[in-house]
Amino acid sequence: MLINKRLVLLHFWLAFASFAVALALGAWQMYVRSPLHPWIKDPEIYYRSVSAHGSTMAYVFPTLVAMALGYAVIELSLKRAIVGVKLAWVGFGAVALGFMLAVIAIGRGTASVLYTFYPPMIGSSIYYIGVVLIVVGSWIWVALMGVNLAIWKRDNPGVPVPLPMFACVASAYLWGWTAVGAAIEITFQIIPVALGWKHNIDAGLARVFYSWTLHAIVYFWLMPAYIAYYTIVPRAIGGRLYSDLMARVSFVMFLVVSMPIGIHHLFADPQVGSGFKFMHSVFTALVAIPTLLTVFTICASVEIAGRLRGGKGVMGWLKALPWGNPMMLAITFSFVMLGFGGAGGLINMSYQLDSTIHNTQWVTGHFHLIFAGAVVIMYFVIAYDLWPQITGRAIADMRLIRVQLWLWFIGIMVLTIPWHLVGIMGMPRRMAYFDYTNGEISSQALPVIVSVIGGVICLFAGLLFIFILVRAHRSTVDLVEDYTFSLPIHRTESVPSALNGFRLWLALMIGLTLFNYGYPIASLIARPDTSVPGIPIGQGH
Amino acid sequence: MDAKPVFSLTNRWLVGSLCGTLAVAATAAAIGFVLLPSAQGGPQFRGIWNAICSAAGVSRHWAQNESIVYPADGAVSAVTITPQTLAHDAPDAVQRGEVLAARCAACHNASQAVAPLLVGQDAAFVYKQLSDFQSGARTNVIMTSVVKGLSERDMRDLAHYFASSGHLTGGVATEVVPPIVARGNPTKNVVSCAVCHGGIDHKAGAPFLQGLSASYLGAQLDAFAAGQRHNDSGEQMRNIARNLTETEIKDAAAYYSGFTDSEGRISQP
Numbered sequence: 001m002l003i004n005k006r007l008v009l010l011h012f013w014l015a016f017a018s019f020a021v022a023l024a025l026g027a028w029q030m031y032v033r034s035p036l037h038p039w040i041k042d043p044e045i046y047y048r049s050v051s052a053h054g055s056t057m058a059y060v061f062p063t064l065v066a067m068a069l070g071y072a073v074i075e076l077s078l079k080r081a082i083v084g085v086k087l088a089w090v091g092f093g094a095v096a097l098g099f100m101l102a103v104i105a106i107g108r109g110t111a112s113v114l115y116t117f118y119p120p121m122i123g124s125s126i127y128y129i130g131v132v133l134i135v136v137g138s139w140i141w142v143a144l145m146g147v148n149l150a151i152w153k154r155d156n157p158g159v160p161v162p163l164p165m166f167a168c169v170a171s172a173y174l175w176g177w178t179a180v181g182a183a184i185e186i187t188f189q190i191i192p193v194a195l196g197w198k199h200n201i202d203a204g205l206a207r208v209f210y211s212w213t214l215h216a217i218v219y220f221w222l223m224p225a226y227i228a229y230y231t232i233v234p235r236a237i238g239g240r241l242y243s244d245l246m247a248r249v250s251f252v253m254f255l256v257v258s259m260p261i262g263i264h265h266l267f268a269d270p271q272v273g274s275g276f277k278f279m280h281s282v283f284t285a286l287v288a289i290p291t292l293l294t295v296f297t298i299c300a301s302v303e304i305a306g307r308l309r310g311g312k313g314v315m316g317w318l319k320a321l322p323w324g325n326p327m328m329l330a331i332t333f334s335f336v337m338l339g340f341g342g343a344g345g346l347i348n349m350s351y352q353l354d355s356t357i358h359n360t361q362w363v364t365g366h367f368h369l370i371f372a373g374a375v376v377i378m379y380f381v382i383a384y385d386l387w388p389q390i391t392g393r394a395i396a397d398m399r400l401i402r403v404q405l406w407l408w409f410i411g412i413m414v415l416t417i418p419w420h421l422v423g424i425m426g427m428p429r430r431m432a433y434f435d436y437t438n439g440e441i442s443s444q445a446l447p448v449i450v451s452v453i454g455g456v457i458c459l460f461a462g463l464l465f466i467f468i469l470v471r472a473h474r475s476t477v478d479l480v481e482d483y484t485f486s487l488p489i490h491r492t493e494s495v496p497s498a499l500n501g502f503r504l505w506l507a508l509m510i511g512l513t514l515f516n517y518g519y520p521i522a523s524l525i526a527r528p529d530t531s532v533p534g535i536p537i538g539q540g541h
Numbered sequence: 542m543d544a545k546p547v548f549s550l551t552n553r554w555l556v557g558s559l560c561g562t563l564a565v566a567a568t569a570a571a572i573g574f575v576l577l578p579s580a581q582g583g584p585q586f587r588g589i590w591n592a593i594c595s596a597a598g599v600s601r602h603w604a605q606n607e608s609i610v611y612p613a614d615g616a617v618s619a620v621t622i623t624p625q626t627l628a629h630d631a632p633d634a635v636q637r638g639e640v641l642a643a644r645c646a647a648c649h650n651a652s653q654a655v656a657p658l659l660v661g662q663d664a665a666f667v668y669k670q671l672s673d674f675q676s677g678a679r680t681n682v683i684m685t686s687v688v689k690g691l692s693e694r695d696m697r698d699l700a701h702y703f704a705s706s707g708h709l710t711g712g713v714a715t716e717v718v719p720p721i722v723a724r725g726n727p728t729k730n731v732v733s734c735a736v737c738h739g740g741i742d743h744k745a746g747a748p749f750l751q752g753l754s755a756s757y758l759g760a761q762l763d764a765f766a767a768g769q770r771h772n773d774s775g776e777q778m779r780n781i782a783r784n785l786t787e788t789e790i791k792d793a794a795a796y797y798s799g800f801t802d803s804e805g806r807i808s809q810p
Contacts, residue, residue: 039723041724193623271598274573275574278572278574278577282569433725496545497545498554498558523597
């Protein structure tokens with residue numbers, strides 16, 4: 001039973017409201033740089049929009065969803081109120097205030113630096129302070145997740161930590177450590193220049209710090225989806241989780257191997273040695289292990305559901321699955337998109353293959369397919385699943401939910417597949433304008449137009465999602481059943497102590513980070529000749 | 542529940558995960574730091590230590606004839622422009638600058654065939670150019686000697702004065718905006734002139750171009766392209782000018798010189 005409903009609800013509402021606005025901006029961007037729209041005459045407006053879209057979708061939306069899910073999981077899985085609710089509200093306030101500051105700075109045109117804010121571009125200090133506040137707010141959540149787990153373990157010695165709580169704390173620790181890179185970059189490198197205390201900045205070092213955050217942040221975005229795979233989907237479709245232990249192994253592996261891999265974003269950067277690029281490439285490949293473990297375990301769990309529903313034979317269980325159940329649809333769509341996106345990702349992470357698509361629209365297509373596709377569709381069903389618990393009102397219209405999930409899936413596929421294609425054709429990313437009458441790129445016009453159609457479908461599906469939540473929220477109060485998470489086939493009576501806590505995995509995570517990042521960072525800090533003048537953005541008047 | 546301590550060599554999870562991680566790290570390091578760099582043929586990669594250093598990105602002179610390319614004829618600009626560069630100057634800067642500017646008027650107020658107009662020019666730009674003339678990062682037969690006696694304060698005050706002395710940007714275009722000014726040339730990675738130099742947006746330290754003469758603008762773009770002028774931060778203008786065609790340079794120069802001033806006159810060539 002949820003006790004602090006308002007806390008969870010407000011996190012979700014701020015997340016989804018910001019998502020809806022950022023989604024509209026995204027669709028607009030697709031449209032105005034397509035052949036369907038003449039040149040908007042002001043690239044600043046375009047980059048302002050990209051900065052708002054990216055900052056919201058990367059820092060605010062997924063962070064708030066992870067925070068909401070974490071708080072809900074504390075109460076629903078540990079069956080006790082959150083310890084430190086006041087601090088949780090402070091954290092929420094910090095995220096909301098930071099978001100507001102960042103939006104103001106971007107809206108005024110003083111922070112059109114995109115969400116990656118790569119120096120030497122320097123936006124208004126207000127923007128960076130906003131981002132820092134968002135991170136600080138989320139760190140409060142990280143601390144509260146750890147504290148709540150520790151208190152529960154103290155009160156329940158020898159009892160295995162419930163899987164949902166274990167997974168949420170893994171997600172929190174992953175974020176806590178990965179955010180350190182960008183936090184160092186912003187605090188010690190960017191803000192002093194943004195405030196005018198310093199004029200020069202080591203752009204190469206800043207990019208290395210940012211890469212520390214940049215890759216593991218996508219696993220932080222992914223975590224709620226994986227938590228839903230393991231702890232919600234099997235229950236929702238009437239099955240059992242195939243293996244509780246396998247789930248724990250996957251989550252701790254994510255914790256360890258998703259950190260020391262960010263330099264694969266810097267394959268084209270000259271300031272990092274090729275040996276470190278290769279190391280990071282290898283560790284990126286290791287992420288395939290927890291991903292494939294998850295695909296195997298969840299497919300097995302789904303098969304259990306099919307067989308429990310009377311499915312027989314090699315393929316018969318597939319037909320017996322509850323295809324009308326939104327969760328069944330969502331997990332299917334999510335896996336299809338994860339499959340395509342993961343396959344594309346193999347190219348991005350390969351040191352040599354990356355050079356064929358580096359900084360092209362392929363990359364933008366890739367992360368939209370994985371994040372907006374495979375991950376966000378699970379955010380939708382997490383919200384649908386938790387909504388009755390939070391609002392006390394059941395969602396009656398399953399048909400509309402199915403339509404919404406179908407539309408999102410179709411929208412993302414139509415959006416991202418042509419996006420990958422134009423990337424292979426060489427279309428660069430981060431451009432405000434393309435002259436499609438130019439013979440060299442005119443063949444890209446058609447796939448770009450198809451992509452815009454996908455963007456519009458996504459916008460419609462996103463607004464439908466908000467409509468479903470609002471309508472349910474405004475309906476009459478209903479009797480809501482107690483919430484349960486998936487049960488494993490075999491009751492979890494005992495787990496190895498290494499998989500009931502995080503000390504070993506945190507030690508490995510930090511150790512590997514230092515090993516893979518230590519020398520590149522130290523050598524760049526030690527070099528005296530690597531700074532360049534900062535280039536202020538949007539403050540030339 | 543397994544009650545064994547986590548950090549103990551009897552814990553197979555610790556031993557297994559540690560050995561697994563170390564094995565992957567050691568194998569990857571052996572390939573990435575020794576095997577792959579050793580496949581390079583050059584003498585500087587010979588030997589394990591050199592291979593490791595090259596793969597780690599150790600900063601050293603790898604090639605025998607390696608040298609960093611500096612402009613052939615002098616210093617690199619050390620001035621960086623930020624929104625705060627001229628923010629805290631003395632309140633009487635404009636008046637003081639006006640007195641100093643009496644020396645400039647003979648050329649900069651005369652014919653544009655002699656020197657570019659500075660009326661209403663961006664303050665940070667004027668300050669940076671004066672500093673660069675003084676340091677030698679930008680050279681000109683006349684200006685190099687004229688700026689010799691100026692103090693830091695003089696240069697800042699002159700910048701404030703010129704910025705406040707009129708409206709270079711208020712004119713009316715007499716030519717149709719050419720594509721290079723309006724949207725650049727994206728396929729050649731050239732951004733439009735108007736996003737930095739006014740019109741669409743103005744970036745800190747970028748000069749306003751409206752009303753400057755076609756011959757001056759054309760000469761500067763040619764000088765950037767040839768590397769003779771090299772006081773642009775991060776080679777911004779050199780990279781752009783190198784990618785411009787002769788027609789694009791002519792179009793941009795003709796467009797900006799075609800602005801009327803406050804009295805309806807068109808700039809002179």
